[in-house]
Amino acid sequence: MVSTYRVAVLGARGVGKSAIVRQFLYNEFSEVCVPTTARRLYLPAVVMNGHVHDLQILDFPPISTFPVNTLQEWADACCRGLRSVHAYILVYDICCFDSFEYVKTIRQQILETRVIGTSETPIIIVGNKRDLQRGRVIPRWNVSHLVRKTWKCGYVECSAKYNWHILLLFSELLKSVGCARCKHVHAALRFQGALRRNRCAIM
Numbered sequence: 001m002v003s004t005y006r007v008a009v010l011g012a013r014g015v016g017k018s019a020i021v022r023q024f025l026y027n028e029f030s031e032v033c034v035p036t037t038a039r040r041l042y043l044p045a046v047v048m049n050g051h052v053h054d055l056q057i058l059d060f061p062p063i064s065t066f067p068v069n070t071l072q073e074w075a076d077a078c079c080r081g082l083r084s085v086h087a088y089i090l091v092y093d094i095c096c097f098d099s100f101e102y103v104k105t106i107r108q109q110i111l112e113t114r115v116i117g118t119s120e121t122p123i124i125i126v127g128n129k130r131d132l133q134r135g136r137v138i139p140r141w142n143v144s145h146l147v148r149k150t151w152k153c154g155y156v157e158c159s160a161k162y163n164w165h166i167l168l169l170f171s172e173l174l175k176s177v178g179c180a181r182c183k184h185v186h187a188a189l190r191f192q193g194a195l196r197r198n199r200c201a202i203m
Ligand SMILES: Nc1nc2c(ncn2[C@@H]2O[C@H](COP(=O)(O)OP(=O)(O)OP(=O)(O)O)[C@@H](O)[C@H]2O)c(=O)[nH]1
Pocket: 011, 012, 013, 014, 015, 016, 017, 018, 019, 020, 030, 031, 032, 033, 034, 035, 036, 060, 061, 062, 128, 129, 130, 131, 132, 158, 159, 160, 161, 162
């Protein structure tokens, strides 16, 4: 059986959202900063522990506010599909304080606008640009403690540039969306990559 999971990647301008997705899908990284102007949909299939999962990864440009209802979601083309995903990846740049504040705000808005009675949509907080560790603005322990203990969210630090912990991020993601088969997976779990690498549509 193939399961399909829809995931939204959100974060402030230039934190590396697209770089993370492209590193995961294509094993490539570019120093050139090309601002995302419209949401992009990637449709990889991922094999994990012998099971195939279809992912729909939505890479969003920075949004000003999370849509409070379905009407607002559909009125703004950039936000379409945002409220109905199975998980959120909220990315910040470990060297940029404001980008963490952005993540805080968006997370709060997601919680406030969540439809009462629906099951919780997992949120994973990602600290990107770990290779620039010397420029870190908030101690790792403080963020990790806040995110894991207080927010009850997953926390991963990665470097899209050096492909460090990118697979870990997506394995955490699959685990968090309740993939029963993946619940007892340990660090040795292996992704066999995106099977249909070229399935990328710009919407
Ligand atoms: N050093 C370093 N640079 C990175 C890393 N990830 C992304 N960058 C750089 O950060 C810049 C922005 O990367 P993008 O992937 O375009 O960021 P984004 O969040 O998708 O940007 P917008 O969608 O326009 O908001 C680019 O110049 C990347 O090369 C990383 O892990 N380390």
